[in-house]
Amino acid sequence: MSAPETIAVAMSGGVDSSAVAALLREQGHTLVGLTLQLWNQRRLAGHEGMPESVQGRCCSIDDVYDARRVAEHLGIPYYLVNQEERFENEVVKPFVSEYLAGRTPIPCTLCNNHLKFDALLITARQIGADRIATGHYARNHYDEARGRWILSRPADRSKDQTYFLFGLTQDQLAHTLFPLGEMTKPVVRQMAADAGLALAKKPDSQEICFIPGGDYSAFLAAYLEDVGEEQPDxxxxxxxxxxxxxxxxxxxxxxxxxxxxxxxxxxxxxxxxxxxxxxxxxxxxxxEAELMGTELYADRLNWISIAELTEPIRVEAKIRHRHEPAWATLSPAGEGLAHVVFDEPQRAITPGQSAIFFQGDEVVGGGWIVNRNS
Missing domain, CATH: 2.30.30.280 (Adenine nucleotide alpha hydrolases-like domains)
Incomplete structure (x- = not known):
């Protein structure tokens, strides 16, 4: 890495972001730890179908305590940035609306695309930081020939998180560090242990922060009751x-x-x-045979390795986080749409989910699935 900088580290209270902070501190950078407070984990506790306990979830109060303890251990300043209102307006409410409309949205992608990186960069600039750093497994670099910042899959494909990052802008990519892009998870855990971090063996969170146990129906009912809206039939x-x-x-x-x-x-x-x-x-x-589809349309597109899509190109398209990217032809379809035609039928192409497009390791861009044809 280059000369020492002032870097704001997005600290989630997990192993990855904590290891990033330890690594950057060792490299001599001036650090500030930032945690976004996104959701009041106690808010819906006690509603029918919702657990009383709020432990063990992504972005829980336990994670905030862990992030603060890591910052204290490393001797860096730490701030909790309240973004609850914005999170509810830009992530939770759209999630609820999409689900009630029969679509299956990805709230983590919505959060990254519309809130996390924007809020982190705004706060970082306010405190005089040059860039932000996160614990995502991804890589980015500037391509002189194209004059663009490029987002790429990490060295450890099993931890690839580019599916959740396709909405990042050129400005966001230019001011973000992904220090774990060349590392594997075991190496990261060992790095955290070597830095004396007590959470080196902390398990990864698998749950959506505001939906305990993945029970979407229970959450929808509880949330609508909480905001005084009647659940539609x-x-x-x-x-x-x-x-x-x-x-x-x-x-x-x-x-x-x-x-x-x-x-x-x-x-x-x-x-x-x-x-x-x-x-x-x-x-x-x-x-199950009828579940297979060969094409989709996507809207709300964001292009990364290209400025815009002007002609058909060959890509590998990924339609779920755990989906193995499949070869397809990606074409402009007018009115802000892209058309994807797969070489081979794909299972369960789902409106509301995101689709991202690769050429090699590079993320060409991505969008949101709006139509399915068999």
């Missing part, structure tokens, strides 16, 4: 691809494309959710 019919009514469902917000269990249907062959129809509240079900 989104129940409807389960229908075959031929239009035959097979049964009923409790609400389009209770099912997702690709779901098999919990449909309450008896069939000689497994049935899966193929499509959700927000207007009629109908849910189409069918065989």
């Amino acid at each position: 989104l129940s409807g019919e389960l229908v075959s691809t031929a239009g035959e009514v097979l049964g009923k469902h409790a609400g389009i917000h209770t099912v997702t494309v690709g779901q098999r269990k919990g449909l309450g249907l008896t069939s000689p062959n497994p049935l899966y959710v193929l499509q959700i129809h927000p207007e009629s509240h109908a849910v189409t079900v069918g065989s």
